Amino acid sequence: MLRDKIKTKNYFIGIKNDGIDWLENLREMRSIVTPNKLNVYYIDLDVTNTELFKACYSLGDSINSIFEYFKEGLHYYSLSYTENDGIFTIIDHLSLAVLFENRKEEFIDDVKVLFDKYVQYSEQDESVQDGYIETLALYLLEDRVENFRSRLEYLNMIGND
Structure with missing residues (x-):
């Protein structure tokens, strides 16, 4: 069940697929991220998880898959949060x-x-x-x-x- 009434299902499927691919790339990059770039890395992980959360919600995905993106995004937001x-x-x-x-x-x-x-x-x-x-x-x-x-x-x- 598509929750969003303006954009198409294909739009959100594209956002979800791109987000999953980018999340995998980010996870693979962790070993080469220098300490001075770690905060930016965490921000990117938070933003990507948040976008996946929204896309999955709009697509009507299971609450468990939506929750996992929320939880991971919150974790990285808590690490990257600054004044x-x-x-x-x-x-x-x-x-x-x-x-x-x-x-x-x-x-x-x-x-x-x-x-x-x-x-x-x-x-x-x-x-x-x-x-x-x-x-x-x-x-x-x-x-x-x-x-x-x-x-x-x-x-x-x-x-x-």
Whole structure:
């Protein structure tokens, strides 16, 4: 069952096949990646897994295959996350983690690494602080739900006025 109603099945099959091929190439390249290029390598692995996640979801693939791409992408995102990353990508990853919460034991260590880095960077720079990120992470890490005030929520309230 194709979930996307705009693009064709062949489009997503092409994206998936290209992504799988590129992922294999990236894995083969690991031995030649120098330490100073490792972060870029991790970013490429995250982006490729995220694209495969989206393509497989759009194609209606099994939840297990979709989950594997999510889990691997989250792992590499947690390794590559820096203070220069925007808040939207971390929100995307943590939001998807909440959707897969019934399997969180398989990726919770990566969420912990990611959130620890986020906390460290947000203490140094208030512009990266966002209550929604903290809410998602605390829900995943501690099963705790708190009310939040995020920049996104504030912008949405302004938009309504």
